[in-house]
Amino acid sequence: MLLFALMIVLLFAQSYKPESKEISAQEILGNPMYPAFSYGGYRGKTRDEVPTVKDLEEDMKILAAMGVKLLRTYNTQQYAHTANLIKAIRNLKDDDPNFEMYLMLGTWIECEGAWTSNADHTKGNSENNTAEIETAITMAKENPDIVKMIAVGNEAMVKWAVNYFVTPNVILDWVTYLQELKKQGELPSDLWITSSDNYESWGGGAETYRTDDLAALIGAVDFVSLHTYPFHDSHYNPSFWAVPEEQEDLLDLEKIEMAMIRAKNYAKSQYKGALDYMTSLGMNKPIHIGETGWSTIASTSYGPTGSHAADEYKGKLYYEAMREWTDSAGMTCFYFEVFDEQWKDAGDPNGSENHFGLINLQGQAKYALWDMVDEGTFKGLTRNGQSITKTYDGNEDLLISQILPPKSLSEIGLQQTSNINQNRNAGDLVTETNYLVLKDPKMVKRNMNFTYPSAPLKLNVWEGTCEMFLSPEGELTITTGTGAWWGGALEIQSKGENLSNYHKGQLFFDIKGDTESTFQIGFQTGIYSDGNQVNNGITFGPKSKYSLSENWKTFSIPISRLNKNGNLSDVTALLYFLGENNFDGKTISLKNIYFTKG
Incomplete structure (x- = not known):
């Protein structure tokens, strides 16, 4: 009888599942x-x-x-x-x-x-x-x-x-x-x-x-x-x-x-x-x-x-x-x-x-x-x-x-500009003759009438599609993407810049590169998420009026040729790049980038 009772207890214990x-x-x-x-x-x-x-x-x-x-x-x-x-x-x-x-x-x-x-x-x-x-x-x-x-x-x-x-x-x-x-x-x-x-x-x-x-x-x-x-x-x-x-x-x-x-x-x-x-x-x-x-x-x-x-x-x-x-x-x-x-x-x-x-x-x-x-x-x-x-x-x-330490700042490059005009708020009308997008030793040396952006510019690589490197000396290098598309921009980290006074002016930059990609370069107005962003650019490429060489070349592009909607009061990217075809993963370099009134 005792053995039977023990067996019942054992079977019950094996079958019992406590509530979770x-x-x-x-x-x-x-x-x-x-x-x-x-x-x-x-x-x-x-x-x-x-x-x-x-x-x-x-x-x-x-x-x-x-x-x-x-x-x-x-x-x-x-x-x-x-x-x-x-x-x-x-x-x-x-x-x-x-x-x-x-x-x-x-x-x-x-x-x-x-x-x-x-x-x-x-x-x-x-x-x-x-x-x-x-x-x-x-x-x-x-x-x-x-x-x-x-x-x-x-x-x-x-x-x-x-x-x-x-x-x-x-x-x-x-x-x-x-x-x-x-x-x-x-x-x-x-x-x-x-x-x-x-x-x-x-x-x-x-x-x-x-x-x-x-x-x-x-x-x-x-x-x-x-x-x-x-x-x-x-x-x-x-x-x-x-x-x-x-x-x-x-x-x-x-x-x-x-x-x-x-x-x-x-x-x-x-x-x-x-x-x-x-x-x-x-x-x-x-x-x-x-x-x-x-x-x-x-x-x-x-x-x-x-x-x-x-x-x-x-x-x-x-x-x-x-x-x-x-x-x-x-x-x-x-x-x-x-x-x-x-x-x-x-x-x-x-x-x-x-x-x-x-x-x-x-x-x-x-x-x-x-x-x-x-x-x-x-x-x-x-x-x-x-x-x-x-x-x-x-x-x-x-x-x-097999591990590597981080690079120093000079090696890794800047991802945000530090040359800003702290005496003006973004959105205020820019009145100076020349607007320097990046550090520009040549312009500074000439002691010309110039200003820097009203807020930092961020190197924004769109969805990681390319790479951008900004040296402390102000030279910008883009490694073009190899995927379905690539693009990026120097975007102002606040309200857009008001460059209305520059509608008769020009965009200057020195450029070189070894890419055979065709790509757009210019500035953006408006905000993508608001549905009013406009790419104001021209096309660089082997078969375009504008082409690269492996040596520095200076270009002067009339703002009137770039501007697609006549609005310069809300420039949100002072420089943008957008690949069009033949993405090869090679480089584009720019320096001495500035807008001038004319």
């Missing part, structure tokens, strides 16, 4: 016991190769072993990835009710006419956006124990996403819609709603983003999901990244360690910019890092020929620094990302976007996770049939021998 713990978004976010990652499980070179449920179960087991309990996704219905991911988590929870993995569902939001020349950034793509949101609603209602947050859009408001971005009113409408469904009981009341976007989109940078609609959006979300990428800005804004003069005598590893401290502080400054803006509105919403990361391989802008940012050593330092900062500050950091994904830059195996993961496609843990390998964290786990091992076969000396 219910936890809300508010309890998860900011809790260091719930580490977060941005996640994509794609293995192939296109997202059409959707990972199977078994593939994703494999990934979830690896993540669970790492202690990860919160993931951020990017689409709901465009691909089956997220649906398969929910199935994978559900299967693991059915096997073990104590298994914890929660989701912030990302929805892809884009403008009307996205990816065409007829984009209307003030309106959304109704068909796509509605499908994304409604699928998210269904997923959240059916899986309240898994889906804890919904993010309306991914970098959908940042204006450098020129092919698809929307103005904040589009995001606000969807956030309001979801919040109303919560009030009506159609969605869980503790489901938190946000939008996941660049720090500037949250008011942490340029004032042009700080609109009434953005303020209303901040008031409508449950928390702010903010993106910050010092890695990218090591190329686009390297003032924080370059080795300062007083540190040039340090050992290479010391230079790197100091640079990574500056990178962390740079990320913190972008967070603070958004926080300060929100505070100025009288609001107090939680801010969490929706995305940040560090690529470990790069072929151009961030690699050996660029800023020297990409490698596993720096990646480890950044990962640890961001985890330490956000944990201590009570913030969640959706670190980007867990696994490398090669679809992001399928045409370039060494493209930096393919290498943000902490585990590569060969199942090798990068330097940031070597300790976990040593501790047996991944014992018995595989990805695509491969055990999790160390990169470089665990040879730390070999890894370190």
Whole structure:
């Protein structure tokens, strides 16, 4: 009888599954016991190769072993990835009710006419956006124990996403819609709603983003999901990244360690910019890092020929620094990302976007996770049939021998001009005879009547399609792109410059180069996102009236020949470049660039 009773108890114990713990978004976010990652499980070179449920179960087991309990996704219905991911988590929870993995569902939001020349950034793509949101609603209602947050859009408001971005009113409408469904009981009341976007989109940078609609959006979300990428800005804004003069005598590893401290502080400054803006509105919403990361391989802008940012050593330092900062500050950091994904830059195996993961496609843990390998964290786990091992076969000396310290400021080039006229506000009428775009020793030496821009000019490479280098001496070099298009500009970082007095004048510059590309050069008026931007330029090329040589040539272009709409009161880019054909990756150099009244 006693033996029978013991058997019953044993069978009951084996079959009993305790109820899973219910936890809300508010309890998860900011809790260091719930580490977060941005996640994509794609293995192939296109997202059409959707990972199977078994593939994703494999990934979830690896993540669970790492202690990860919160993931951020990017689409709901465009691909089956997220649906398969929910199935994978559900299967693991059915096997073990104590298994914890929660989701912030990302929805892809884009403008009307996205990816065409007829984009209307003030309106959304109704068909796509509605499908994304409604699928998210269904997923959240059916899986309240898994889906804890919904993010309306991914970098959908940042204006450098020129092919698809929307103005904040589009995001606000969807956030309001979801919040109303919560009030009506159609969605869980503790489901938190946000939008996941660049720090500037949250008011942490340029004032042009700080609109009434953005303020209303901040008031409508449950928390702010903010993106910050010092890695990218090591190329686009390297003032924080370059080795300062007083540190040039340090050992290479010391230079790197100091640079990574500056990178962390740079990320913190972008967070603070958004926080300060929100505070100025009288609001107090939680801010969490929706995305940040560090690529470990790069072929151009961030690699050996660029800023020297990409490698596993720096990646480890950044990962640890961001985890330490956000944990201590009570913030969640959706670190980007867990696994490398090669679809992001399928045409370039060494493209930096393919290498943000902490585990590569060969199942090798990068330097940031070597300790976990040593501790047996991944014992018995595989990805695509491969055990999790160390990169470089665990040879730390070999890894370190291949890293490069950041360049000095003189080597890396300026990304923003410092020659400005502080006695005039941008938008005020320019009255001087000559307007110097860049430092111009020749003009200064002549002691002519001249002025500099009323605010700094930023070297803006459009969507990373080319490279621009500005030497401290004022020589500008463009490396033309090799993709489908390329372009960039020297953009004034405030209201456009008023050059109305120059309508009868000329644009002067010295130019040389070895590119055989055909390209436009000139100035821009208006703002792209407002739909009133105009390219005022002429064409350079082998078959054009204007052509390059490998020696310096001076050109004088009448403003009347450049100006397409007669408006010079709002010059927003004092110089722009736009490739037209035959993109060869070669160079164009300019100096002594100025406008004159006539």
